[in-house]
Amino acid sequence: MSENATTNANDNHINIYEAHEWKHPTKVAGVTWKNPVGTASGTFQYAAVRWFYDVSELGAVSTKGCSPVPWEGNQSPRTAEGPASNLNAVGLQNPGVDHYLEDDLPKLKAAGALVVANVAGHCDDDYMQVVAKLADSTADMLEINVSCPNVTHGGMSVGTDPVALASLMDKLRPMTDKPLVVKLTPNVTDITVPARAAVEHGADALSMINTLLGMRLDIRTGEPIIANKTGGVSGPAVLPIGIAAVYRTRTALPDIPIIGIGGIDSGEKALEYLYAGANAVEVGAAALFDPVAPLRIARELDDLLDARPELAAKLAAGKTWR
Amino acid sequence: MSENATTNANDNHINIYEAHEWKHPTKVAGVTWKNPVGTASGTFQYAAVRWFYDVSELGAVSTKGCSPVPWEGNQSPRTAEGPASNLNAVGLQNPGVDHYLEDDLPKLKAAGALVVANVAGHCDDDYMQVVAKLADSTADMLEINVSCPNVTHGGMSVGTDPVALASLMDKLRPMTDKPLVVKLTPNVTDITVPARAAVEHGADALSMINTLLGMRLDIRTGEPIIANKTGGVSGPAVLPIGIAAVYRTRTALPDIPIIGIGGIDSGEKALEYLYAGANAVEVGAAALFDPVAPLRIARELDDLLDARPELAAKLAAGKTWR
Amino acid sequence: MTTFTPTHDVVAEAQAAGFFPPRHTVEITDARALADRVMRLTFRDPFIASHAKPAQFVNLFTHDDFMLMPRPFGVSEVEGDEVSVIFAVIGHGTEQLAQLKAGDTVDVLGPLGRGFNLKQDANYILVGGGLGVPPLICAAQKIASLAGSVATSVIGYRDERFAEEYVSRHTDRSWSITNAEGNVVDLLNQLETSGDLDVDGLKPVILSCGPLPMMKAVAAWAAKRGIPAQLSMEQRMGCGYGTCVLCTVDTVDGRLKVCTDGPVFTREQLGWGE
Amino acid sequence: MTTFTPTHDVVAEAQAAGFFPPRHTVEITDARALADRVMRLTFRDPFIASHAKPAQFVNLFTHDDFMLMPRPFGVSEVEGDEVSVIFAVIGHGTEQLAQLKAGDTVDVLGPLGRGFNLKQDANYILVGGGLGVPPLICAAQKIASLAGSVATSVIGYRDERFAEEYVSRHTDRSWSITNAEGNVVDLLNQLETSGDLDVDGLKPVILSCGPLPMMKAVAAWAAKRGIPAQLSMEQRMGCGYGTCVLCTVDTVDGRLKVCTDGPVFTREQLGWGE
């Protein structure tokens, strides 16, 4: 068995198409997930993934960042490769919240998925418009993405400025009773600072990490590969950075639910996030290399938790290892 | 040929033990390096490396961070592994500047090496004491490490605070005519901010990146692997992050010499840093996996530059691609 | 704006039978160099062999964990349960794939994307350049099995006619040209002059794959004559199956995904030659 | 404080001949399971075979680019130009190494570290536990070739006597015990009681490698009796050849490097049992 579980989808003993009774649920901000593994925003499209597996089998699905109006995103090429990583600069292309409410969300709910609706914005007003429309939708949780490195206005700047983030949260919090998850960026000196700002201003949970700022050049031309020049790094390479972010945030904020993200490509790595203090995880780039990765990881983790009843009991009760 | 040059030391056609005339020098802050490849601080010990190759063959050697008195560093275990990366938490163990001046430095100069003396400190006073002693040493350049994530006081905090960094530079600059290279951390929101502070307060060059804050846990115990808990991530995984740091700094500060560091394990990756705007590079973690990596990379790069006369001419003249 | 309607009929078919096969490991049955840095790789995969349509592609994955991203290649031929791709050695991924030998294994996902639309009875003119040829070989193979249609191939090569053998195996009407001799538009003009655009009363429909400038020139040529043209595009990809929006191309309908909205687009969609 | 004096005499030897061999690829000549999750791997490497000393180690590297760090293993036996290591399958690295077969290749760097000091004529008592046995096999092999010394082995196993065959091949006086039966200090006490600490007038010198608690108990036992003890330590490593200071152990002289100041330290250096 290789350290890189994605390249060995066939070697492992789990048949994801076999019927499975989930044994180890988790609870995130009061919402029960049937298992601790969700998909990460931007690497899951219902229309694409439903051919590969039953999306209701996942703990949750975090959908693509959703803006008040359709966004066309950045020019292509939008992606490059790093050692054990992917770089992306989608620029939050999405068909807008109205389309989301008419099409994606009802289809996902009809399919039985637990939906974390990821919210994107260029300014406070954008976020408010989307949250207003999602407030009485069927979405189970809202994930406020203040951490995208690939848009010029807003996006990441809110996530790196605790004052701006607090003020945004003060506006969003009164708008909905749905659990608000704030998604944070690792591109800061100390992630516990925005984490604390978010929590003190009404976040019910945090998710981390979004992508790291990165870049590749083509040595055949000497020029950047991605049209946007820089992009966001994700995939196995970022694992230790995501683990440190979760661990340090857990230490600083013992009670806030945390969804751990970054570099997860196996049940073992998901488990490592749980030991670092996460209540649940989301799987991003691994789904690019292997469409069924999120479900495979959920199955692997479910089995690993069998031998860890203390951890499993804590998760089911909405508590964490640390 | 694999993307991972380190695992293929034998596959490539370069015999590093063959006599070689260096074809493509570079100039960093007025100092000519015979080739653009140096070793990165903390992954080079003369006593260890001299059995493997002639250190005078390298562009430069950056020596282990040097403090006013001997430091014992952190407890063991000090290292863990990430996907395509290493985590370290040495905590700047070193025998102090006096030992450096009596032992390492004279031996390196006698061996014909171009020496970049890396300076460590817990507070401004520490840095000043070391720079005072190195000011009229035989060291060719001084590299001020304000970016170590593994010491509790000073170190990284100076590198993340442009005001503190400016004030430190105001103290160090008058102490020596030697070129001062300031080594920056990627653990900030915008690396061009400390970069600008350093340059405006007297830095002759910048080097980047130091390691990223990261962590691993052992899923057999649920506990952190490194005694210090968190460590610094380096190695191939960090390449895109280092490239972005150099490119963005080059764009913000068109004239400052930059030494690119992070994830270099082949001549091609060194070349990518030069295209991003670096004048030279340093090789760190690759030397852990392959002792001769820095020299192999220098040789590979020397050959790659043959086909790039415009870039080579710029480097030789102390200019950069961008 | 991306369309979210499933347009991938092979997937729909697969779904009817259960789920679509995930990434899996297959055996290489043949590997050969066709020219300098051009390889043909054949692997055994009954599902892909029985479902792949011309211009659909497969994602191949290297064994090197530094290179996790898919390498997409058009299906070039299907024989029994064996599938072939033809590719140029470009970077480290294709360098590594080029080292595979019969008996080795490789990971694959596919077939992916929307292939050429061959529903009309027509004289399909297959206009290809360089490594755009493989999907056209597949198209020629498919058209040869259609009762009402014929295929004419018009292929440009940089210097060496590496796929000639495979193209001509499936069509009687094949022309090719190297850069030194001219370009595919020269050949199209010759076809027009000699009255060979229509064959047995079948109207021409252009299917094209190749470098962007070539495809733009071909689209302009076709537009001027009112000839339909389907163009197979390339873009750097993240997933290849429609989940990441990393592979867009600008169309008159907005930024569409090359992987599932394409790779085949009409010249009208691309707004080329209008 | 780290010593910067070269103490690695094999390296000095190698240097006289040119440079020390860098990381290189060698062929596996034999691979076998000795017990559940315990493997013995043999590879051909004339340089290591002719230079390795007992308790020196080699860095092995996996073929998986996710795992770049060295996996250090003590040399367990040398036969001609073949070198063996015996290792437990612990994590993903050793899992992958355990899959290697004769004919495969592996990357190696070595020999590394300072071996046991065998300069004195003595009854070397080899006290090992679990996966600390391999360097002791090597020591037994070496001592058998020394004119003035003899070896006595005292080995503790968790449950299975997996290395018994290799230990007893090189020494006539060998005892072993499993966890269920007792521990190595019990065996040492028996040796003392039966008057077998001295052999042919040779004084005992303890060479030990194994779990930390075992080595501490052995050091305390030896200290109480004024018997010299050399203990081979383990630590997570970055480079294995002295360049990174990632592998320290606390000694009375400060934090020393396990890789080049050790892995062998005296009980006095470690301050154990004083």
Ligand SMILES: Cc1cc2nc3c(=O)[nH]c(=O)nc-3n(C[C@H](O)[C@H](O)[C@H](O)COP(=O)(O)OP(=O)(O)OC[C@H]3O[C@@H](n4cnc5c(N)ncnc54)[C@H](O)[C@@H]3O)c2cc1C
């Ligand atoms: C739908 C489709 C069909 C294709 N069919 C063929 C074919 O039949 N024959 C053929 O030779 N080539 C084909 N290509 C191009 C082929 O995918 C690239 O040449 C190949 O991925 C390069 O990989 P590399 O590792 O050698 O290059 P590198 O530059 O090292 O690759 C780095 C990354 O960029 C991507 N990339 C680089 N160039 C391209 C490109 N032109 N298109 C898409 N991704 C790229 C790689 O997949 C990889 O993720 C096709 C591309 C697409 C999108």
Ligand SMILES: Cc1cc2nc3c(=O)[nH]c(=O)nc-3n(C[C@H](O)[C@H](O)[C@H](O)COP(=O)(O)OP(=O)(O)OC[C@H]3O[C@@H](n4cnc5c(N)ncnc54)[C@H](O)[C@@H]3O)c2cc1C
């Ligand atoms: C000088 C020396 C000699 C050794 N000799 C032997 C031997 O003869 N037989 C044997 O079975 N084992 C020996 N070990 C331990 C062996 O190196 C580890 O069991 C092995 O590296 C584990 O690798 P892994 O990938 O399976 O474990 P993982 O835990 O997945 O490895 C992750 C990282 O931690 C390191 N690591 C994990 N455990 C240890 C450890 N105990 N010591 C050092 N590094 C570790 C690995 O090298 C790797 O870099 C020795 C260690 C040292 C330092």
Ligand SMILES: Cc1cc2nc3c(=O)[nH]c(=O)nc-3n(C[C@H](O)[C@H](O)[C@H](O)COP(=O)(O)O)c2cc1C
């Ligand atoms: C192609 C792509 C698109 C993404 N889009 C979004 C997005 O719209 N909103 C968001 O919050 N995060 C987005 N992300 C970030 C991921 O959700 C995740 O935080 C990050 O990729 C780290 O996880 P990973 O290493 O598992 O990929 C995107 C990531 C990728 C690779």
Ligand SMILES: Cc1cc2nc3c(=O)[nH]c(=O)nc-3n(C[C@H](O)[C@H](O)[C@H](O)COP(=O)(O)O)c2cc1C
């Ligand atoms: C074991 C180790 C020790 C290091 N010690 C230092 C140090 O003393 N001073 C310093 O400026 N950087 C130190 N670094 C950082 C490296 O010099 C380099 O900036 C970083 O590792 C990124 O480069 P790489 O990816 O090539 O390793 C150390 C890195 C490693 C791996």
Ligand code: FES
């Ligand atoms: S490559 Fe992912 S949507 Fe096209």
Ligand code: FES
């Ligand atoms: S492992 Fe690098 S100095 Fe010991």
